[in-house]
Amino acid sequence: MNLLMAFGEPTTDRRAARHEATKAEIVEAAWALAREHGLAGVSLRDLAKRVGMQPPSLYSYFPSKHAIYDAMFAQGYEALLELRRRTEVPDDPREAVRVMARQFLAFCVEDPARYQLLFQRTIPGFEPSEESYALATEVLGATSTYLDRAGAGDAESRDLWTALLTGLADQQISNDPGGDRWVRLVDTAVDMFLDSRGQTRRRRR
């Protein structure tokens, strides 16, 4: 599937294809601005300037600014899903969880603006559309599979897992941007997590 066509209606002819391509260009420029000036620092003025348009022309492609954020949201989760599809996961359950964790953290830290949009509620009034949110759910579901194989598939474990990983990502981004002070703890964190899950199961027997 063409990345440029990842959102919007299916293309029927060349005019529509061009339209989608321009939409993609706008979204790409929006990401660039978000990385430079923060997610909330994306303005339609700057965005239009960056793609060589006048601000009102953007409304030929997106009905509102939130619609642009929504396209970015969807694209962000698409990127994570695509990354996972391309990743070879080890057979060993614990090692598989480790790979997922490292990958998730790298993905978060790689682009703080994207992390903010995908995993925090920080844009006032923005709610992802139903279709976009479905992608977020899909990611969570894929994660559960690997947790389950490693003996941590129950709801509590899953919640503890998300808290642990987003906590690491958040601290890394907030308090040591560009460094690895928290990212390097990921293997320790995975071991801590999976060991404790194993104990819980033993206790219950």
Added chain:
Amino acid sequence: MNLLMAFGEPTTDRRAARHEATKAEIVEAAWALAREHGLAGVSLRDLAKRVGMQPPSLYSYFPSKHAIYDAMFAQGYEALLELRRRTEVPDDPREAVRVMARQFLAFCVEDPARYQLLFQRTIPGFEPSEESYALATEVLGATSTYLDRAGAGDAESRDLWTALLTGLADQQISNDPGGDRWVRLVDTAVDMFLDSRGQTRRRRR
């Protein structure tokens, strides 16, 4: 110590006292607005209206909007420190850490806007002043003491600890506001954390 005097210069006479009282009133109104419309939703217009002033009059009390955020930041950490001073901590090291953790999470969840200001970097351009930031450091230091007694006083453990707790708080606030889906995992999380720290030490011997 009077809460109203918690920030600003020491009072020398009644005029100064009145001045400090008004500052405190402004900060209190700012908190109320932050809780209602989000932290970024605090505008000087609304704020002035709430305290019965015209917007420019606020500048008699604070030189800028960021200065108001800074006063809020300091007050937030003061509140946490004060809460800890009032808390009786059990002798048992593990139980002490549990109490600290529960208290911290309750504090975070109780006021999401405050959590956002104190523990996330979300206001564009805002940096706490040196004095205010010192309070944040003081909180971290106090935490270390209890972690140390429970055998988790090294730097890595401390970082893992902050990630774990803020992760729980963040998920709770973002994904289950008003509920307890993540908060109720706190004891499990503490056990998981301290058990793994113990193992690490044993392995090293």
Added chain:
DNA sequence: GTCTATATTTGGATAGAC
């Protein structure tokens, strides 16, 4: 589709009278 022009709102901040 894209432009110019403009509406509308909102924001933080300053000048100067009282």
Added chain:
DNA sequence: GTCTATCCAAATATAGAC
């Protein structure tokens, strides 16, 4: 200290010509 008046900038969004 507080007000009125105002500035300046930035933001999203719409109308209508081309």
